[in-house]
Amino acid sequence: MVDNLMLQQLHGAAPAEQKVVRARCSQDACRHEWIAAHLPMPLEKAAMLMQRAACPKCADDRPVVAHG
Numbered sequence: 001m002v003d004n005l006m007l008q009q010l011h012g013a014a015p016a017e018q019k020v021v022r023a024r025c026s027q028d029a030c031r032h033e034w035i036a037a038h039l040p041m042p043l044e045k046a047a048m049l050m051q052r053a054a055c056p057k058c059a060d061d062r063p064v065v066a067h068g
C-alpha cells in the first residue's frame with residue numbers, strides 16, 4: 001500500500017511542483033503529523049525514509065502514511 005501511494009505521487013508530480021508525504025502517528029493518544037519525505041525523490045530512498053520514520057513526539061515507529 002505504501003508503494004502504491006509512492007508510485008502515484010511520483011508519477012503525478014509536475015516537474016516544478018513540490019509535494020510532500022506526510023506521516024501520522026498511529027497512537028490514538030498522540031496523532032502527531034509530520035512531513036516524512038519531500039517529492040519527487042527516488043522511490044527507493046523515499047521507501048527507506050518511510051521505513052525509518054518514527055513519531056518525533058512519542059517515538060512510535062508505525063506511522064500511517066497520509067497524502068501530502
Ligand SMILES: [Zn+2]
Binds near residue numbers: 055
Ligand atoms: Zn506519536
